[in-house]
Amino acid sequence: MTTGPETTMRTSPPTTGDLLERLRARRWRLTPQRRVVAEVLRGEHVHFTAEEVRRRAVAVMPEISQATVYNTLNDLVAMGELRVVSLERGPLRYDPNIEPHDHLRCVSCGRLVDVDVAGKDRLVLGEADRHGFAVLGVDLTFRGVCPACREPRRQAHRARRRGAPAADPGADRAVPGSPTPPA
Numbered sequence: 001m002t003t004g005p006e007t008t009m010r011t012s013p014p015t016t017g018d019l020l021e022r023l024r025a026r027r028w029r030l031t032p033q034r035r036v037v038a039e040v041l042r043g044e045h046v047h048f049t050a051e052e053v054r055r056r057a058v059a060v061m062p063e064i065s066q067a068t069v070y071n072t073l074n075d076l077v078a079m080g081e082l083r084v085v086s087l088e089r090g091p092l093r094y095d096p097n098i099e100p101h102d103h104l105r106c107v108s109c110g111r112l113v114d115v116d117v118a119g120k121d122r123l124v125l126g127e128a129d130r131h132g133f134a135v136l137g138v139d140l141t142f143r144g145v146c147p148a149c150r151e152p153r154r155q156a157h158r159a160r161r162r163g164a165p166a167a168d169p170g171a172d173r174a175v176p177g178s179p180t181p182p183a
């Protein structure tokens with residue numbers, strides 16, 4: 001029985017087969033460089049930017065070039081082994097979870113987790129709203145504040161670091177010029 005709000009979410013189950021296993025299964029030529037990139041992108045709820053992938057790859061293989069990392073990302077996207085996630089702001093993220101899923105994004109730190117959205121199959125775009133398009137699907141991103149960012153001390157820390165959040169005019173703000181309270 002459903003007791004929660006109309007739209008509920010749950011965390012996705014573990015993906016069936018991780019990226020590296022899929023690449024081995026399709027016999028893609030796994031050079032050491034490509035394997036490092038694929039290993040960076042293993043796991044669940046992984047949504048790195050290209051620069052994050054490069055940094056993590058360099059940590060493992062200092063000589064790996066940016067071009068190799070970016071070419072590998074592009075190849076994996078073209079092969080359908082990585083999904084590109086475009087958010088309303090910030091760079092593209094690369095997602096090794098190629099099962100259908102949606103996202104929940106922390107508006108404070110940008111953390112992105114995979115979710116299955118209950119009731120998504122009942123979303124309807126009416127004839128008049130289709131503007132002649134053949135509609136293929138819908139991607140949803142829920143916004144929220146993650147547990148780490150909900151913790152008051154960290155929130156205060158973040159607010160001090162970046163100043164008053166411009167995108168959040170309803171939030172409590174210090175009077176301009178008043179001293180920042182100690183943590």
Ligand SMILES: [Zn+2]
Pocket residue numbers: 106107108109110111145146147148149
């Ligand atoms: Zn957060």
Ligand SMILES: [Zn+2]
Pocket residue numbers: 045046047095097101102103113114
């Ligand atoms: Zn995802």
